[in-house]
Amino acid sequence: MSAVAINRKRSEESLYSNQPSTAQFRRHSPYFQAPKKKRRFSLAIMSQDSNNKPSSSSTSRMARYPDAKTPLRREIHAPSRASLIYGGRGSVIKIKPNDCCEKGKFFTREYDNAKRTALDACRFLNKDKEFIDLGDEPEEEEEEAVSQDSIIEVIDCDEEEKKNIQTPSSSDVIVNNFGVGDTSRMLDSLSLSREETADASSLEAYRKLMQSAERRNSKLEALGFEILFNEKRLSQLRESRPKPLEKPLKKVPHEPFIPLTEEEETEVYRAFSGRNRKKVLVTHESSNIDITGEVLQCLTPSAWLNDEVINVYLELLKERETREPKNYLKCHFFNTFFYKKLLSDSGYNFKAVRRWTTQRKLGYALIDCDMIFVPIHRGVHWTLAVINNRDRKFLYLDSLNGVDSKILNALAKYLGDEAKEKSGKDIDVSSWEMEFVEGIPQQQNGYDCGMFMLKYIDFFSRGLGLCFSQEHMQYFRLRTAKEILKLRAD
Incomplete structure (x- = not known):
């Protein structure tokens, strides 16, 4: 193995010895590494000691191989690749004297290569005048921009060596500074020139539009004047228009919503207790x-009102009117059995209720009342019919917004018979209006219909509008129970 190493080192030395100019430049390169100092081995047989033994086993093994012969000199036919050393702006271009005889030819060829590269970059332009920036290409592509046959070497020089080197000419500067950045600037100039040519046609079209718009200026000014004139005229009309009168807000009366005291609430809850179910309270x-x-239990929450509670409360309303006639309308309150007698299964029957309204029993004539209230029980639902003598109307109120013309027709016939029977007067009820009242407070459950009916009667007898709702039903139940226990309606 050692013999092979010796031959390789010798071949390198002989190669460099044949090319003195190349070895001279390589010594100046920082990437050049000088060969290690050669180890010389004596190929002669080492001296032996007194026992005729070799001094070293390795030396004896080396002596077996013959001396390496100097290899034959070969010419290198392949072009040598240029060693590029980037030294920034301080780098200097050196030309090998063996490859380029004339310095001007070399720079001319490099300038032509750079020019061809810039023209080839125009292929990347698109219709939107966008171009690909070649400034971010990797260094490998930049190296490929240099020709493979280039024999220039860029090396770093000290300050003293720079002084000795001749200043490059203008052509040298062009080759040294021309790069990808110059190519991009060239493409920018090309794109700007194309935009200028495109803007020329668009500018002409814009000028034509401006001319056509100026012709319409007079018409636009006239329209603007008409708009301002009409706006001022409209504002004057609005100011001269009489302002609508604001309707005064209806004040909620205080009397129908007087809260119960603690003593009254305690008395009502005591009457609702189970130990008083069989006891006659009033x-x-x-x-x-x-x-x-037990009868009063119908006024507890979620309970249906019965006939006894409704009839007693209607009697209390009549006594309230008699007690304070100036504060209430003159009304008559039929009990819950009147309509059942008037319109039984056999049909309309005036004789069944003829004696209910005698002068001696009532103390007044029925036709002299302002309002006549007729409670109607329809199986599981309470409704109200009203004979309004003051406004000459027949009204029907249903907390579920129902209608029934049969009821109003029966009451119209009854009023004519009653007037003729008691006063000898003929009343033409055909001219009276029959109305199913809408927009009245509606129940939101299935058990407050009786309470709604009593409050329709209460508020109408006061001459008030129906200004209550479902949320007041809990209070009205307690208040009705309190008034029945005291036998006095407030």
């Missing part, structure tokens, strides 16, 4: 109706 003497704890 008795209304004029109507001879007893109110027990």
